[in-house]
Amino acid sequence: MTTVTLQNLQKSFGDVVAVNSIDLEIEDGEFLVVVGPSGCGKSTTLRLLAGLEPTTDGRIEMGNRDVTGVEPKNRNVAMVFQNYALYPHMTGRRNITFGMKSSGDFSDAEIESRVEDAAETLDIEDLLDRKPEAMSGGERQRVALGRAIVRDPDVFLMDEPLSNLDAKLRIQMRAELARLHSALETTTVYVTHDQTEAMTLGERVVVMNDGQIMQVDEPQVLYDFPANRFVAEFIGDPAMNMIPVDIENGHAVHDAFTLPLPSGDDSPSTERNGAGDTRISDARHAILGIRPEDFRLSDVQTDDGLPTIDAEVNVREPLGDSLLLHCSIGATACNIQAEPRTEVHAGDTVSVTYDPARLHLFEDKTGEAFYHSGLHLPSDEQVVSQVSK
Ligand SMILES: Nc1ncnc2c1ncn2[C@@H]1O[C@H](COP(=O)(O)OP(=O)(O)O)[C@@H](O)[C@H]1O
Ligand SMILES: [Mg+2]
Numbered sequence: 001m002t003t004v005t006l007q008n009l010q011k012s013f014g015d016v017v018a019v020n021s022i023d024l025e026i027e028d029g030e031f032l033v034v035v036g037p038s039g040c041g042k043s044t045t046l047r048l049l050a051g052l053e054p055t056t057d058g059r060i061e062m063g064n065r066d067v068t069g070v071e072p073k074n075r076n077v078a079m080v081f082q083n084y085a086l087y088p089h090m091t092g093r094r095n096i097t098f099g100m101k102s103s104g105d106f107s108d109a110e111i112e113s114r115v116e117d118a119a120e121t122l123d124i125e126d127l128l129d130r131k132p133e134a135m136s137g138g139e140r141q142r143v144a145l146g147r148a149i150v151r152d153p154d155v156f157l158m159d160e161p162l163s164n165l166d167a168k169l170r171i172q173m174r175a176e177l178a179r180l181h182s183a184l185e186t187t188t189v190y191v192t193h194d195q196t197e198a199m200t201l202g203e204r205v206v207v208m209n210d211g212q213i214m215q216v217d218e219p220q221v222l223y224d225f226p227a228n229r230f231v232a233e234f235i236g237d238p239a240m241n242m243i244p245v246d247i248e249n250g251h252a253v254h255d256a257f258t259l260p261l262p263s264g265d266d267s268p269s270t271e272r273n274g275a276g277d278t279r280i281s282d283a284r285h286a287i288l289g290i291r292p293e294d295f296r297l298s299d300v301q302t303d304d305g306l307p308t309i310d311a312e313v314n315v316r317e318p319l320g321d322s323l324l325l326h327c328s329i330g331a332t333a334c335n336i337q338a339e340p341r342t343e344v345h346a347g348d349t350v351s352v353t354y355d356p357a358r359l360h361l362f363e364d365k366t367g368e369a370f371y372h373s374g375l376h377l378p379s380d381e382q383v384v385s386q387v388s389k
Helices: 042-050 092-103 108-122 137-150 167-184 195-201 219-224 229-234 380-387
Strands: 004-013 016-026 031-035 057-062 077-080 155-159 187-192 204-209 212-217 241-248 251-254 257-260 284-290 295-297 309-318 323-329 332-338 349-354 360-363 369-372
Touching: 004 042, 016 042, 016 057, 016 212, 031 042, 031 195, 042 077, 042 155, 042 187, 077 137, 092 108, 092 137, 108 137, 108 167, 137 167, 167 195, 187 195, 195 219, 204 219, 204 229, 212 219, 212 229, 229 241, 229 284, 229 360, 241 332, 251 284, 257 309, 295 332, 323 349
Parallel strands: 031 187, 031 204, 077 155, 155 187
Antiparallel strands: 004 016, 004 057, 204 212, 241 251, 241 284, 251 257, 284 360, 295 349, 309 323, 309 349, 323 332, 360 369
């Protein structure tokens, strides 16, 4: 049983605060992904977990054991790096067994049997007698994974292990890592800057910025109920549109539109993000968040009483499965995702509407979310009555 607990974890390099008082509990057997932009402190957090860097302050527990000052080799963790870190002059087999052999803790027979198991799990029997120079990037990363799993560690620590692979191989290895995790059920902390990788691999995802945790949640919850602007703009591609508005009498007012804000009081975010004290009745400036995929080109036939918004199309980007329109709504730049093959061109003005259950409001100054309109559509009656004011 290996839960991992970080308490007030801090790491400074001179004046640079790389990790700024992180509190986190990682469950036994969990696949936890840490995601954030380059330089936000992901690798440093992982190196603190591995024991490769001393902490500046705080405490690390693994399986209820305080390991804060413990040597890396006594933590029983295995780390996988972006650059594979294989020895070029050793075969795949030697690379995999090197750490076990030099530790002196394993008999030759034990080592042999573990290598056979790992090779089968990872489908790398063919690579055991080759040197890294004769392997592709994906094959090298598999061998590096093999070296990690033969150790049968309590915790896997993976630092952008797929970043050096091409896009197609990355998707394939992503699926393999997910399969490997469900087979081994080893507690895993996986670091990436790629939000798609985070969303697809993580049972829970930690979003980091500037050495701090911005939000920890299941992937869909991060997407549906971002706790702040940072998470809202980092998770989801293309990013959520951020539209400055004034809140007046339960409406969001922009130069180009006025739209009603359905009662958000019973959205799940109320408990999750502390965004519960809905203050949409208080007049103030705010930022209205609407995802590109939550806009739609309006069709008078089907749109049931929602206000429509005029958007001027500046650039049209066909993506194959959708059409991305870079638009101006009044003075605000907005991306709108439309059906592919829609006959819309740069210079056109289109009429758009939006999903009323997917509106987000953020504090102008702090960027904290204070309202999500909720997953549940308000009843038609409610929408009509709000619009007809
Ligand atoms: N050994 C080091 N010495 C000085 N600064 C460092 C060192 N390692 C990391 N940093 C700094 O700490 C911050 C976080 O780095 P890092 O954890 O590598 O970020 P990430 O992995 O998220 O890209 C950065 O500002 C980086 O420059
Ligand atoms: Mg890094």
